[in-house]
Amino acid sequence: MEPSDLRIALFSGNYNYVRDGANQALNRLVGYLLKQGAHVRVYSPVRDKPAFPPTGDLVNVPSVAIPRRPEYRIPSSLSKEVRADLEAFAPNIVHVSSPDVVSHRAVTWARAKGIPVVASVHTRFETYLQYYGLSWLEPTFRAILRRFYRRCDAIVAPAESTAAVLYAQRMSRDITIWSRGVDRAQFNPDRRSLEWRRSQGIGDDEMLVAFLGRIVMEKGLDVFVEAIDAAVKRGVAHRVLVIGEGPARGWFEQNLPADAVFVGQQTGGDLAVALASADVFLNPSITEAFGNVTQEAMACGLPVVAASATGATSLVRDGVTGILVDPLEPDQYGEALARYAGDPALRARHGAAGLDFAKTRDWDTINADVMKLYTRVIERRARMDALYGKRWLPS
Known part of the structure; x- marks a missing residue:
């Protein structure tokens, strides 16, 4: 045909x-x-x-x-x-x-x-x-x-x-x-902007952990909150960036640290700048069949911490492009964030490997x-x- x-x-x-x-x-x-x-x-x-x-x-x-x-x-x-x-x-x-x-x-x-x-x-x-x-x-x-x-x-x-x-x-x-x-003209490491971070009150050296997606409970918001709590208990120095909008935004704002930055729904170049300006991408969702946002984060050169579930296991190579954890173990998320906070070189290696993968898509x-x-x-x-x-x- x-x-x-x-x-x-x-x-x-x-x-x-x-x-x-x-x-x-x-x-x-x-x-x-x-x-x-x-x-x-x-x-x-x-x-x-x-x-x-x-x-x-x-x-x-x-x-x-x-x-x-x-x-x-x-x-x-x-x-x-x-x-x-x-x-x-x-x-x-x-x-x-x-x-x-x-x-x-x-x-x-x-x-x-x-x-x-x-x-x-x-x-x-x-x-x-x-x-x-x-x-x-x-x-x-x-x-x-x-x-x-x-x-x-x-x-x-x-x-x-x-x-x-x-x-x-x-x-x-x-x-x-x-x-x-993945649209690599839109999502790439060159979009990273210290000026944008500063405009959001984020320090140049602060480890910024990003969430991207519709703010709805089925995206694993409860586990995301527990993961951040686990990182806080471990003394991990970081900030949270939330990119997206949705009906559970109020709940998310109430349960994340007070200094979390919510930038609402972003599109086009603004979305790419916000995502690339983060340091780690955290995705606890188990409802994804693929995980477009995970791949977009990888195209921006970010290491990924994700649930070992559909939507992530076909994208993230554990210990190479990110860290996969048990979906129901928030402490493992906290440990992963602690590893990245304590080893910027590891973040850079995993981010670079993720970028290499994204270039094939x-x-x-x-x-x-x-x-x-x-x-x-x-x-x-x-x-x-x-x-x-x-x-x-x-x-």
Whole structure:
């Protein structure tokens, strides 16, 4: 197949109305596909004031706001208007990127028409439940996810560690890696600015420990706080920098040291300057399927202290580009920060090694793998149809 033969209907629960790593990866993918000559149409909820302009054609999907999290919306129905648009677009492959109601309906629609479906995994949704006192629902939720993914022709996961979990959970027999690149023109050590640090009241020689991301509990805010407390108890001299915004900001401010610096959501060059001006990146999240922010920190030359979990283990080499710790042992985070505080040369070595890794992460090469997968599943579906004389469906 030629790229121009591809007609991709992409379903997303959040394509551009709130900025996060998942939707930025999807927008980059669509940009790459369009550049190659493929035809793409995106179906997602929209808001009057999105976080950034969408890449490609975007069709509004009916949605409702999430209770207590109004910034996020849940796609609610594959309406008559959306179905008509989908029929007119006539895709030869459907890509679903979140296991919501509309994506379930889109998979059913595609199966009825013999159109192959690819699902991409962007986060460990089942792990969110523990942050809202609903851990007892995890087996049921995992079963729902399994049914969803096993009705798709293939899954793309962002890292080998995430793929291993999906295999173990029996989500699919066909799992391909769609990793993530990093914009090294934006994120690089040259962005580091002592002037910026001074403007935030941070001394030139203070070890600055950074958090970057949406300020929501499922990002491991509680563990981050415990890690900083452990470092304080060890007498580690440091400051905390929080880059990002979110509904749990008040809780985070109350529980971090009073001299923690909150700079809010940053984008573009401002984000790169803030991140590169830190000295260590601390990421305790266990909900990530990849960890875009970890890779961006590495591209800035920062050593990483992270939970030994999906999202970090495929990026951070323990003792080489950073330090991996037991996700549930705050004292280990404190020990890691103490090591970096006491050995600036170690920070420099691990940061330089992380930068070398980030230099290998080219977006176009990575996104080309997704286009190859589209072609493979389309051609496989055609072979199965010819072999069995009827539409073949994955199960």
